[in-house]
Amino acid sequence: MDLTDILKAVKDGKMDVETAEQKARSLGFVSYMDIAKLDSHRKSRTGVIEAILADCKDPDDVVEIARIMVAESKRALITRVSSGHLEALKQAFDQDKLEWSSRARTVVVHDGTPAPRTGGVVGFVSAGTADIPAAEEARVVASEMGCETVAVYDVGVAGIHRLIPAMDKLKAMKPGAIVVAAGREGTLPTIVSGLVDVPVIGLPVSTGYGAGGRGEAALLAMLQSCSTLAVVNIDAGFVAGAYAARIANMIAAAYTHGKEDRTGQEGE
Numbered sequence: 307m308d309l310t311d312i313l314k315a316v317k318d319g320k321m322d323v324e325t326a327e328q329k330a331r332s333l334g335f336v337s338y339m340d341i342a343k344l345d346s347h348r349k350s351r352t353g354v355i356e357a358i359l360a361d362c363k364d365p366d367d368v369v370e371i372a373r374i375m376v377a378e379s380k381r382a383l384i385t386r387v388s389s390g391h392l393e394a395l396k397q398a399f400d401q402d403k404l405e406w407s408s409r410a411r412t413v414v415v416h417d418g419t420p421a422p423r424t425g426g427v428v429g430f431v432s433a434g435t436a437d438i439p440a441a442e443e444a445r446v447v448a449s450e451m452g453c454e455t456v457a458v459y460d461v462g463v464a465g466i467h468r469l470i471p472a473m474d475k476l477k478a479m480k481p482g483a484i485v486v487a488a489g490r491e492g493t494l495p496t497i498v499s500g501l502v503d504v505p506v507i508g509l510p511v512s513t514g515y516g517a518g519g520r521g522e523a524a525l526l527a528m529l530q531s532c533s534t535l536a537v538v539n540i541d542a543g544f545v546a547g548a549y550a551a552r553i554a555n556m557i558a559a560a561y562t563h564g565k566e567d568r569t570g571q572e573g574e
Contacts, residue, residue: 309330312326312329312330313326335347336374336378338367338370338371338374341367342367342371344356344371344374344375344378346375346378346379349379353451353552353555353556354451354548354551354552355379355383355447355450355451355548356375356379357383357384357385357447357544358371358372358375358382358383358384358385359384359385359386360384360385360386360387360388360391361385361386361388363391365390365391365393365394365395366394368384368391368394368395369394369395369398372384372395372398372399372415373398375415376415376416376417380416380417380419381414381415381416381417381419381421381450382414382415382416383412383413383414383446383447383450384412384413384414384415385410385411385412385443385543385544386411387406387411387412387413388411391413392406392413395413395415399415402418403415403416403417403418407442407446409438409439409442410439410442410443410445410446410543411439411443412442412443412446414446414450421449421450421451421452422452423452423454424451424452424453424554424555424558424559425452425454425555425558425559425561425562426448426451426452426453426454426482426551426554426555426557426558427453427454427455427456427479427480427481427482427554427558428445428448428453428454428455428456428481428482428483428484428485428547428550428551428554429455429456429457429458429476429479429481429483429484429485430442430444430445430448430455430456430457430458430459430484430485430486430487431457431458431459431461431472431476431484431485431486431487431494431498432457432458432459432460432461432462432486432487432488433460433461433462433463433486433487433488433489433490433492433493433494433511434460434462434488434489434490434513435459435460436489436511436513437459437487437488437489437511437513438459438460438487439543440487440509440511440541440543440546441457441459441485441487441509441543442457442543443543443544443547444485444487444509444543444544444546444547444550445457445485445547446547447543447544447547447548447551448485448547448548448550448551448554451547451548451551451552451555452551452555453550453551453554453555454479456475456476456479456481458472458473458475458476461494462488462493462494463493463494463497466497469494469497469498473498473501473502476502477502481504481554482504482505482550482553482554482555482556482557482558483504483505483506483507483549483550483551483553483554484498484502484504484505484506484507484550485506485507485509485546485547485550486498486499486506486507486508486509487509487510487511487543487546488508488509488510488511488524488528489510489511489512489513489514489521489524490513490514490523490524491514491518491523491524491527492508492510492521492523492524492525492526492527492528493527495507495508495509495528495531495535495537496508496527496528496531496532496533496535497533499531499533499534499535500533505536505550505553506534506535506536507535507536507537507538507546507549507550508528508531508535508536508537508538509538509541509542509543509546510524510525510528510537510538510539510540510541511524511540511541512540512541520540521540521541522540524540525537525539525540536549
């Protein structure tokens with residue numbers, strides 16, 4: 307129940323003012339024991355969903371936090387899921403209510419409610435096959451935020467000719483934003499940004515070795531890009547996917563409102 311539901315209940319005489327006040331005060335977060343406060347209104351407040359970071363959490367705590375999130379928001383996204391977390395989640399939830407992505411290391415738990423569709427479209431590109439997990443984490447996030455996604459993988463600069471047909475596929479889908487994941491020297495996002503007319507988010511990946519390994523060279527190369535580029539932290543797939551989805555969703559909303567305004571004017 308959100309604030310609108312509470313106000314409607316008071317207006318319709320289904321809830322007294324004192325009860326409404328208590329419920330309104332509880333809006334915003336739900337506590338789990340003394341270790342977690344779930345931001346249940348983050349999506350309505352910021353446009354970005356809250357996710358459960360499983361890394362460094364006890365599997366039983368992840369399960370219980372997921373239960374609360376599903377009860378509050380109908381769907382729960384869990385990232386950086388280990389084999390222990392996955393086993394606990396599989397034992398706790400029905401298999402048809404659990405979506406596991408092995409490459410992204412994410413689990414989505416839900417009550418049967420599908421992720422909403424916004425009309426936004428986000429493209430995902432990886433330089434190498436080793437960069438796919440980070441790109442896939444970003445892709446799952448964008449999908450949970452309502453976007454249609456399109457991916458082209460293993461099109462890095464070592465074989466740049468592979469990028470040309472991939473760009474045709476991306477452009478045909480008319481994405482509102484594109485996430486490009488790259489490790490090693492991190493060149494690909496700069497190239498893609500110079501070829502498209504939509505925002506590109508560089509996602510440096512901790513692949514590669516030697517001097518500048520662990521994603522450090524990729525991060526610095528993207529920050530030094532001579533083409534316009536936004537850059538997230540190393541392996542920050544969630545942030546890249548959420549940022550791209552926000553852009554795509556804003557574009558989709560603006561397009562929808564524009565059509566509605568034009569329809570209204572034509573009707574007059």
